[in-house]
Amino acid sequence: METFLHRIDEVGAQERVARLFSRSIKKESKINALRTILSMIDLTTLEGKDSPGKVKQLCYKAAHLHDQFPHLPTVAAICVYPTMVSAAKTALEGTGIKVASVATAFPSGMTSLEFKLEEVRMVVDAGADEVDMVISRGKFLRGEYQYVSDEIARVKEACGKSHLKVILETGELVTLDNVRFASEIAMEAGADFIKTSTGKVTPAATPPVVLVMLEAIRDYYKQTGKKIGMKPAGGISKAKLAVQYLVMVRETLGQDWLTADLFRFGASSLANDVLMQIVKQSTGVYQSANYFSID
Template sequence: MCVSTETLPGLVTGTAELRRFLHGLPGVDQVGAEERAARLATRSIKKSAKAEAIDLAISMVDLTTLEGADTPGKVRALCAKGMHPDPGDASVPKVAAICVYSDLVAEAVRALTGSGVGVASVATAFPSGRAPLDAKLADTRRAVDDGASEIDMVIDRGAFLAGDYAKVYDEIVAIKAECGEAHLKVILETGELVTYDNVRRASWLAMMAGADFIKTSTGKVSPAATLPVTLVMLEAVRDYRARTGRQVGVKPAGGIRSTKDAIKHLVLVNETAGPDWLTPRWFRIGASSLLNDLLMQRRKLTTGVYAGPDYFTMD
């Protein structure tokens, strides 16, 4: 294992240095992080700002279906919704991407051709991350060959928790190499990392290995995306850019179901990492049910009438 000095100018150069660096990161003040996240979550915003926040949140959504019962027809319907979230209102922005399993990437690419909506694929033995590296690379290669513009990989949490940071690092590097022009989002599965210190270490490890985004969770483990965890990750990308000059995105995923939840995350981004991250290029929200609530709240703001969930298509 050798850490690239191009990716990490002036940080670490080998396995022992990697361990020392990660364990030398400042510890997270658990009480402080939770209190700050809770305080920011109480911020109120004006009606005009709320309208802008809703449209921004819609544009940041990775509309997701990751079920064993997924079919080509379901993926096509999801793609149609992602391109035109509210067919009766052309001013509604399209979502950032559609996220599917690797065997359905080609279907999504066909449905989204020319739309500007990306295709993200979970790979690397999602959601467990426990498979031989060859299998993970093959899954990634298939998704990229079929046209995926983004790969959401999961780290081997067992290796990370056992302190085998080099294995996790090397796998991220290898997957990144298979991505070609596709962006790599590295899923930490923070619900299994137990401590905020581990979240900070895993965030830095993923960025050091070349991640374009760090992502909280698969959505299959509870707790998934929480405000304090997202806060810790936002601090990590902010500090990483300050040290290396490279900007990395953040994607909370799992459990974000309401407009109120989405706006809380946008406030957190602005107050922690800064406005540079308030764009779909650097911040995404992984969700399946959030979009409908955003659309209902948007309709209420623009018409004064609250449309029920039956007005919009089911995700």
């Protein structure tokens, strides 16, 4: 494999982010942005204590975000652990909301390839429309890029028709150079989406990291004509930050990417904050979390 490293200018990335984040989105545009964000959310629960009951409840929330406020979109998908896929699939039947499952020994990825593939086949059989895999960060940092690439390709094969999201876990990749390179490996190996983080490591999605990944997607599109999706995840809980990310996507990749097919937010509490902002925009009254469902 060609190991050509893009050198990322970290200060430049931060300055670009600062410029993009200073945009002010108001009124009509803000409402449109907020609604778009809702439709892009992968509503996520990834806890050891998750139960079919909790997943069922979350699925209801996914389809009925805030029934007091009519004509809201639903979220794009529910993201759960492998053993919860069938519960989610049943609960979401007929809603059009997709089921995403993490797999490949999420979040660490520290197991053999055979087990990972077995896990992927298991979630696909259970009905997962999307598979969120983690890359082997240890191997990547040791320079075993070929292994990382082959692993992604094998997982993609095992996914069949299901979409594959590749989690880079950028919090463990140390530098932006690595983030860029890992993005390229993932896209070339067959990722449909690249995703920043598991949400189990800090820092999770940071704006410079997202910018670097978006630029990798843009360059890959220019070279190959293939549109790869992007999913920042972890730590995005405020509507304001999500709107700023939309600006970043729009300015880096263009209008085409402002759809749930190509851009997602992995988040558990973002939806409620966005809902509060939408209700605030329409009533003029600042809202309280007390009046929105917890899950």
